[in-house]
Amino acid sequence: MVDPIYSHLLGFQDKQCAICHIQNLKFIERELLEKHDVQTLGSIFVYSDEMGWFDFGPDHPFKPERATKTYDLCTRYGVMNHPWMTTLEPEAIDITFLSLFHDPAFLNLLVEASKGKVTLELLERGLGTPDNPILSGIYEWTLLVAGGTHEALNRLIRDDALVAFNPLGGFHHAMPGHAEGFCYINDIAVAIMHAIRRSPGLKIAYIDFDAHHGNGVQEAFYKDSDVMVVSLHETGRTLYPWSGYETEIGLEDGRGFTVNVPLEPGTDDEVYDFALDEAVFPLIRAFSPDLIVAELGADALISDPLTHLKLTNNSYQRAVKGIMDICPKILGLGGGGYDLYRTARCWTLAWSILNHVEPTDEFAGLVGGMMFGPEMEVGSLYDHPYHTEGEIKEKAFNEARRVVDYIKKEIFPLHGI
Numbered sequence: 001m002v003d004p005i006y007s008h009l010l011g012f013q014d015k016q017c018a019i020c021h022i023q024n025l026k027f028i029e030r031e032l033l034e035k036h037d038v039q040t041l042g043s044i045f046v047y048s049d050e051m052g053w054f055d056f057g058p059d060h061p062f063k064p065e066r067a068t069k070t071y072d073l074c075t076r077y078g079v080m081n082h083p084w085m086t087t088l089e090p091e092a093i094d095i096t097f098l099s100l101f102h103d104p105a106f107l108n109l110l111v112e113a114s115k116g117k118v119t120l121e122l123l124e125r126g127l128g129t130p131d132n133p134i135l136s137g138i139y140e141w142t143l144l145v146a147g148g149t150h151e152a153l154n155r156l157i158r159d160d161a162l163v164a165f166n167p168l169g170g171f172h173h174a175m176p177g178h179a180e181g182f183c184y185i186n187d188i189a190v191a192i193m194h195a196i197r198r199s200p201g202l203k204i205a206y207i208d209f210d211a212h213h214g215n216g217v218q219e220a221f222y223k224d225s226d227v228m229v230v231s232l233h234e235t236g237r238t239l240y241p242w243s244g245y246e247t248e249i250g251l252e253d254g255r256g257f258t259v260n261v262p263l264e265p266g267t268d269d270e271v272y273d274f275a276l277d278e279a280v281f282p283l284i285r286a287f288s289p290d291l292i293v294a295e296l297g298a299d300a301l302i303s304d305p306l307t308h309l310k311l312t313n314n315s316y317q318r319a320v321k322g323i324m325d326i327c328p329k330i331l332g333l334g335g336g337g338y339d340l341y342r343t344a345r346c347w348t349l350a351w352s353i354l355n356h357v358e359p360t361d362e363f364a365g366l367v368g369g370m371m372f373g374p375e376m377e378v379g380s381l382y383d384h385p386y387h388t389e390g391e392i393k394e395k396a397f398n399e400a401r402r403v404v405d406y407i408k409k410e411i412f413p414l415h416g417i
């Protein structure tokens with residue numbers, strides 16, 4: 001019996017010229033094979049309802065309930081219950097793994113903070129600030145987050161799944177000895193460090209689409225050539241963490257394995273896509289990773305209240321498709337995203353793309369868009385196109401061209417391109 005994938009290919013008819021016909025066949029074959037792979041190997045959605053309700057406080061912009069909204073939206077749009085999908089409820093990470101990246105003295109202080117103690121020593125470590133408040137149970141919660149990221153990555157490495165997404169993870173700002181930027185434990189650095197230690201020779205590309213520079217992950221692998229760290233973000237001239245300039249390219253063995261693409265306020269999809277196509281995708285392709293970890297922070301969206309980038313979720317979709325073309329084995333992580341509803345839409349689309357499924361709203365017309373608030377575009381997950389105009393656009397494009405030129409000159413040759 002002919003495999004249904006190939007019967008579809010055999011049935012493909014085209015009136016175009018022979019070369020176009022072959023290219024189309026190859027494209028369709030690859031699409032179908034990748035779809036076949038995810039359906040065979042499986043996918044993992046890391047989620048716990050209880051974790052989604054952890055509360056950073058009413059005035060804090062970080063709301064873990066985005067994960068719950070994403071889970072609900074994925075369910076509503078019929079992209080959560082396919083037979084190859086598994087929901088993984090996180091378990092606490094083995095705390096000995098944390099010290100791969102974190103200073104044990106900081107971890108001890110985090111335990112104290114989690115019990116509600118407030119001391120000057122904690123403040124010196126970034127604990128008890130408006131960004132990183134002392135919260136009862138925060139240590140235990142971060143252990144679960146890190147456990148989810150760690151387990152998902154392990155399962156991908158073992159080929160127990162082809163793709164995974166942890167919308168509760170992605171705390172890219174946490175530093176070895178202090179908390180910052182809403183991040184306490186760096187689940188990303190810990191998981192990747194453990195992976196490359198356990199599987200020598202494994203090549204991991206970390207790509208950070210969050211609007212803020214992924215400073216903590218950069219710190220973890222700045223002298224490392226096993227991990228390529230790429231971050232696209234709003235320039236440090238206008239946004240926390242005030243770093244991530246294109247001149248930060250790694251040191252020693254890691255020279256050329258850290259790539260920063262700082263972007264001007266007002267950067268829109270067109271400018272972003274240019275940076276992806278001209279700098280980011282060619283470098284990841286040249287690195288040829290075994291696995292990609294993607295921080296899908298949705299705070300570069302135009303509606304985000306904390307940043308000044310102007311992307312639509314069309315750019316996020318394109319970014320996810322682009323990295324899948326290079327390496328189909330992907331762990332997606334949440335990260336930022338402070339417009340909760342649009343973050344949930346963006347991540348629902350990302351999960352759909354990772355699984356090669358099309359979201360369809362089975363309840364459209366029954367509940368309209370009210371489930372996710374009257375401000376949502378009713379019945380659609382997809383943003384309308386948006387273009388920045390005038391001087392802001394010109395400045396954003398000129399700066400992106402300058403940064404891309406720098407990367408092509410300084411980093412491309414280190415990878416033979």
Ligand SMILES: [Zn+2]
Nearest residue numbers: 210211212336
């Ligand atoms: Zn962010």
